[in-house]
Amino acid sequence: MQLSDDEIVAQIKTGQDTNNAFRALIEKYQERLYWHIRRMIIDHDDTDDVLQNVFVKTWKGFANFREDSNLYTWLYRIATNESITFINKKKKENNISIDDESYHLHAGQADYLMDCEEIQEKLEKALLTLPEKQRAVFHMKYYEDMKYTQMSEVVGTSVGALKASYHIAVKKIETYLIEN
Amino acid sequence: MNKKNENIEKEELMKIAPTLFGMKKVNNLKAPKGYFSNLADTVKVRIDNEVPNGYFENLADKVLAKIQKEEIKVIPIQKRNITRIISVAASIAAIFTIGFLLNQNNIEEVIASSGNYLENLTSSELSEAMDYHEMDELICYVDFEEEFNEELPIENSINDIDLDFTSDEIDEYLSSDYYLDIEF
Numbered sequence: 001m002q003l004s005d006d007e008i009v010a011q012i013k014t015g016q017d018t019n020n021a022f023r024a025l026i027e028k029y030q031e032r033l034y035w036h037i038r039r040m041i042i043d044h045d046d047t048d049d050v051l052q053n054v055f056v057k058t059w060k061g062f063a064n065f066r067e068d069s070n071l072y073t074w075l076y077r078i079a080t081n082e083s084i085t086f087i088n089k090k091k092k093e094n095n096i097s098i099d100d101e102s103y104h105l106h107a108g109q110a111d112y113l114m115d116c117e118e119i120q121e122k123l124e125k126a127l128l129t130l131p132e133k134q135r136a137v138f139h140m141k142y143y144e145d146m147k148y149t150q151m152s153e154v155v156g157t158s159v160g161a162l163k164a165s166y167h168i169a170v171k172k173i174e175t176y177l178i179e180n
Numbered sequence: 181m182n183k184k185n186e187n188i189e190k191e192e193l194m195k196i197a198p199t200l201f202g203m204k205k206v207n208n209l210k211a212p213k214g215y216f217s218n219l220a221d222t223v224k225v226r227i228d229n230e231v232p233n234g235y236f237e238n239l240a241d242k243v244l245a246k247i248q249k250e251e252i253k254v255i256p257i258q259k260r261n262i263t264r265i266i267s268v269a270a271s272i273a274a275i276f277t278i279g280f281l282l283n284q285n286n287i288e289e290v291i292a293s294s295g296n297y298l299e300n301l302t303s304s305e306l307s308e309a310m311d312y313h314e315m316d317e318l319i320c321y322v323d324f325e326e327e328f329n330e331e332l333p334i335e336n337s338i339n340d341i342d343l344d345f346t347s348d349e350i351d352e353y354l355s356s357d358y359y360l361d362i363e364f
Contacts, residue, residue: 019224022224023220023224026219026220026223027216027220030216030219030220031216034211034215034216035207035209038209038211039209042209044209044211044212048215051219052219052222052223052226055223055227056223056226056227056230059223059227117206119203120203120206120208123200123203124208142205143205143207167192167196168349170193170196170197170200171196171197171349173197173200174196174197174198174199174200177199177200178199
């Protein structure tokens, strides 16, 4: 039987069967976090590295986790931060400007794009033109149907700003799809 | 999300992005087979390697033991004042000497004599100098570690999110009525 978030947190914090509780946490959230990261980073191996980092940081940072917080949004927040940090680091390593959309197409993603159908390929390319944080907002809303209030907890931004960000992202994508 | 909000959001998407609205939400990405069944074990191994059991409990003791190994000379205050006076006097004398030597156009000689200084140090003076140098390195390392750890505070995450709006985009967004209807 799957443990509830409260049970997982309580067991880890009190040191009762910590290893099993942490394993339960990983098994409960691994797929959701994997796809959240993968949609941002695209490459599986990079996603695997980032996801492992997310869980290691979760383990190390558990002492800082406030019990009144939501475990789900806390994990998403770490995953989003790690993904954005990873993308920016990669860009710096490759000496490519942060705003240069061509980075994404040079970073081992061209093969993946060729597998998509034409319209999906266009959508993926359109997504890659968005700034990382806006892309994260788009993914959480469009693909994961996350509520704005939850997204607000994840990215630490007001609901109004997130709605505006999503609205603008959608318009940018639409324009890209029409023009290309 | 309740039904009403869901409908409003769909309506908005259809209105502002009909092409996107008409597309299927397809996931073309695939995770390798068996990936999720092994992930918990992989993470466990990484955690065990990065943070060995009892590491933090013993860390403070190890650092303190190392510090205690260093020979710390305790100098009485009176003696320290005398030492300071002698040091100042020696410095003044050195300045006059260098000035005199420079006036005599003996720069090469000055450089040569200062080069000999290291050769004239005793082995205990040299080892003392090395210890201070090592201590500096240790302090720099600790500072760097603290700075590094502060780089990504997990709790505060992306409060400074950059939403990359242009003023035109904001105007356009505010002029649309859809966002006003959504309840949270």
